[in-house]
Amino acid sequence: MDRASFEVLEGEFVAIVGPSGCGKSTILNMIGGLVTSSAGAVLVDGAPVTGAAPRHVGYVFQKDTVFPWRTVARNVALGLEYRGVAGPERARRVREAVALAGLAGFEEAFPATLSGGMRQRVALMRTLVVDPEILLMDEPFGALDTHTKLVLHAELLALWEARRQTVVFVTHDLSEAITLADRIVVMTRRPGRVKMVHEVKLTRPRDVIALRESDEYAREYGRLWHVLGEEFAYPQGGHPQGGPSK
Amino acid sequence: MTDRARVNLWRVAILVALLGGWEWLTGIKAISRTPGLYWIDPFFISRPSAIARRFVYLASGEVRLSLWQMALSTVQSTLWGFVVGVSTGFVAGLVLGRNDRLARVLEPYIIAFNSLPRIALVPLVTMIFGFGLLAKVVLAWTIVFFIVFFNTFQGARAVDADLIHSARFLGAGERQIMRTVIVPSALAWTFAALTPSISFALIGVVVGELLGGESGGGLGYLITQSLGTLNAADMMVALVSLGAIGIVMALGIKQVERRLLRWRPEYRTERA
Numbered sequence: 260m261d262r263a264s265f266e267v268l269e270g271e272f273v274a275i276v277g278p279s280g281c282g283k284s285t286i287l288n289m290i291g292g293l294v295t296s297s298a299g300a301v302l303v304d305g306a307p308v309t310g311a312a313p314r315h316v317g318y319v320f321q322k323d324t325v326f327p328w329r330t331v332a333r334n335v336a337l338g339l340e341y342r343g344v345a346g347p348e349r350a351r352r353v354r355e356a357v358a359l360a361g362l363a364g365f366e367e368a369f370p371a372t373l374s375g376g377m378r379q380r381v382a383l384m385r386t387l388v389v390d391p392e393i394l395l396m397d398e399p400f401g402a403l404d405t406h407t408k409l410v411l412h413a414e415l416l417a418l419w420e421a422r423r424q425t426v427v428f429v430t431h432d433l434s435e436a437i438t439l440a441d442r443i444v445v446m447t448r449r450p451g452r453v454k455m456v457h458e459v460k461l462t463r464p465r466d467v468i469a470l471r472e473s474d475e476y477a478r479e480y481g482r483l484w485h486v487l488g489e490e491f492a493y494p495q496g497g498h499p500q501g502g503p504s505k
Numbered sequence: 506m507t508d509r510a511r512v513n514l515w516r517v518a519i520l521v522a523l524l525g526g527w528e529w530l531t532g533i534k535a536i537s538r539t540p541g542l543y544w545i546d547p548f549f550i551s552r553p554s555a556i557a558r559r560f561v562y563l564a565s566g567e568v569r570l571s572l573w574q575m576a577l578s579t580v581q582s583t584l585w586g587f588v589v590g591v592s593t594g595f596v597a598g599l600v601l602g603r604n605d606r607l608a609r610v611l612e613p614y615i616i617a618f619n620s621l622p623r624i625a626l627v628p629l630v631t632m633i634f635g636f637g638l639l640a641k642v643v644l645a646w647t648i649v650f651f652i653v654f655f656n657t658f659q660g661a662r663a664v665d666a667d668l669i670h671s672a673r674f675l676g677a678g679e680r681q682i683m684r685t686v687i688v689p690s691a692l693a694w695t696f697a698a699l700t701p702s703i704s705f706a707l708i709g710v711v712v713g714e715l716l717g718g719e720s721g722g723g724l725g726y727l728i729t730q731s732l733g734t735l736n737a738a739d740m741m742v743a744l745v746s747l748g749a750i751g752i753v754m755a756l757g758i759k760q761v762e763r764r765l766l767r768w769r770p771e772y773r774t775e776r777a
Contacts, residue, residue, distance in 0.1 A: 293670060312673035324671040328689040328768040337685070338675035369768040382671075389675060 263453050264299075265444050270423040274436035276483075277446025277454075278490050283429040284321075285451075287395050290427060291318050303393065317391030317424075321398040325370045325378045325385070332357060332366035334381050338389035352388055359418070360384040376407035380414070387418060396428045400435065412438050412467045420464055433487060437479050438467050445483065448490045457483060524553045551737040556745070559738040563727075570722070576746050579710055579723040582638055583754070586645020587706040593646070594653030595695055601654075602661025603687060619651045623709065627716055636717035645709030649702045653695060660694025661687055693769065696762045703754045707747065724750075 263286060267273045275283045288294045289301045292311040301308045312318070325334050335356050339349045357366055360380040370378050379399060386394065400408045416439065419426060430436050436443045443457045461475055470476050506514075531547040547555065563572040601608040626647060634640035664687050672686050714725020724743045731739035763772050 291674065312670070314676065316674065318671065318674040320667050320671060322665075322667050324665075324667050326668065326686070326689070328692075328766075330768075337672070337677075340685075341672070341676040341678070341681050371768065371770040385675065 263446065263451055265453050265456055267425060267427055269425050272419060272426045272428065272439060272441045273444060274428045274430060274440035274442075275444045275446060276430055276433055276436045276487060277451060278448045278487075279431060280449050281446040281451035281490075282449070283431075283446060283451070284397050287318075287397050287427060287429050290393070291316055291395050315392040317386035317389065317394045319379075319382055319386050319394070319396045319399040321401050323370075323375070323378055323382070323402075325381050327370050330367050330369055331362055331373070331381055334370070335360075335385050335388055337385055342389060356384040356388040361414070374407075376403050376411060379403065379411065383411075383415065383418075387422075390422070392424060394424045394426045396426065398430050399428075401430070401432075408435070409467050415439065416465060416467065433480065433483055434471070437461070437476060437483065438465065438470060443483065445486055446490075454490070455486060457486075528553045547737070548735075549737055551741050555738045556741045559736075560742050560745075563739065563742055570719075572727070572742065572746065575722060575724050575727050575743075576750065578638075579707075579714065579725070579747070580750055582641035582710040582713070582723065583645060583703070583706045583750070585638070585642040586709055587649055587703060587754075589642060590646045590649025590706065591653050591695075591699065591702060594650040594698075595657050597650070598654045598657025598695070599661050599683070599687065599691060602658045602691065603683070608658070615651075615654075619655075623648050624712055627712060630713070631716065636713075636720040640717065641710045641713035641721065641723070644713045645706040648705040648709045652698045652702050652705060656694045656698035657691050660691030663694070664690045693766060696766060699758045699762065700755050703758060704751060707751055707754075711747065 263282065265273075275286060277283050285294060289296055290303070290308065292308045292313055303313070326337070329337070332353055336349055336353045339345075339352060344352070354366075357363060360383065362377060362380060362384075365373065365377070370381065373381070379402075383399065400411050403411065412435065426439075428436070428439060437459055440459055443459060445454045445457060446452065447454045457479075459479055461470065461473075461479065527550075530545045531543060531550065531552045533544050535542040535544055560572070562568070565571070601611065623644065627644065630640050630643050630647075634643055668686050668690065669682055672682050677685065710723065711725040711728075714721045714723040715729055717723075717726065718729070719726060724747055727743040728740055731737070731743065766772055
């Protein structure tokens with residue numbers, strides 16, 4: 260990555276889009292302290308990120324990271340368990356979160372019995388139940404089918420409207436970025452640079468289904484598609500600085 | 506007929522055919538009415554009827570050391586060897602599995618010790634621990650430890666890094682990660698080692714008993730004793746008993762495994 264500089268405001272929903280291999284996930288991992296940058300820095304509230312997994316940061320991975328040996332309820336309880344929240348308080352918060360995720364009745368189910376969408380709901384609620392101020396999401400719905408994805412978009416937006424965490428959401432799905440984000444950071448192909456930061460002028464709260472048919476959505480999509488299209492247009496071998504970005 | 510009933514029927518049929526064939530073949534004389542000349546001599550492999558009679562006799566109170574006492578001694582040593590071997594192997598596997606440098610330092614020693622034929626250790630173990638329970642447990646341990654160790658070691662290394670990361674983001678400290686991510690993750694690997702471990706614990710114990718004589722006790726002693734008296738029937742009694750012990754222990758482990766790994770898809774459907 261190179262000169263990938265942008266700002267995220269408190270309570271803002273920012274999406275990062277770009278071709279694969281451009282370092283989208285690396286940016287997220289830098290914010291989460293999982294990798295350190297060779298040059299440059301990530302500042303949160305003015306202070307550089309040091310050490311992995313800062314306390315106020317929640318991370319939802321693309322991969323299924325629900326613990327298969329724990330039931331839904333005990334997966335959701337993990338963060339509270341780690342932070343020493345116990346007894347009726349923990350039980351209450353878990354119950355609420357499970358209900359909020361639409362998983363009531365599945366408390367005692369093991370993940371292997373759930374669909375991919377349900378598992379990702381568990382992962383999301385498990386992260387939200389400890390109330391992170393910053394939520395990092397790395398293509399969390401990338402493995403889901405279009406319909407399930409839309410349902411989860413609606414659910415994520417509803418949850419976010421209620422709490423207004425600062426969200427950094429990595430995706431390569433442009434429609435997903437437009438549906439969810441306030442601003443979209445468009446990255447160039449490797450070596451990843453910030454090509455532009457685009458403000459999504461769609462009002463909130465958004466209806467994820469109706470939105471797709473609106474003219475505003477089509478306009479946003481058209482503009483971004485054009486910008487992003489330039490990045491995909493280059494012949495892959497024609498770039499002098501290939502090689503892995505991580 | 507259900508599938509299960511059919512399987513059981515076949516199992517019984519094979520048993521009956523085996524025992525019947527054995528009994529029949531060892532009863533055919535090579536030259537009629539001449540004693541001692543058989544096509545297949547029961548002197549060497551005995552006959553089911555003779556084995557059953559010896560079984561009843563040895564299990565009765567008429568002998569000084571009954572079959573039950575010998576079996577109990579073998580089972581006891583095996584369980585001890587198993588429990589000690591599994592627990593130490595598990596802990597060692599976790600520690601080395603999560604500590605790359607230590608694992609690399611110890612690697613040659615572990616491989617060297619593991620490649621020793623365990624039977625070569627018997628005289629040394631006997632010198633140090635004598636012939637009793639302790640020696641047998643130690644022999645079982647030397648085998649079980651490594652089986653469980655290697656599997657747990659692999660399991661602890663194979664833990665998905667993203668699971669550890671997500672635990673960390675949820676606020677887990679190192680000990681919590683060990684308890685809630687690495688141990689449950691490695692357990693699936695450890696369990697794969699338990700059924701062979703029981704068999705190998707039994708091997709270690711019986712080897713100890715074969716050499717231990719009467720003070721070692723157990724079914725291995727029954728075997729050496731039978732060799733001394735050239736009594737194939739008694740040997741068969743001991744072998745059948747060992748087989749039965751092995752089956753019961755393996756089934757017990759399967760139950761524990763089914764309980765502890767019930768989150769795995771392959772155990773869900775078997776509940777009925």
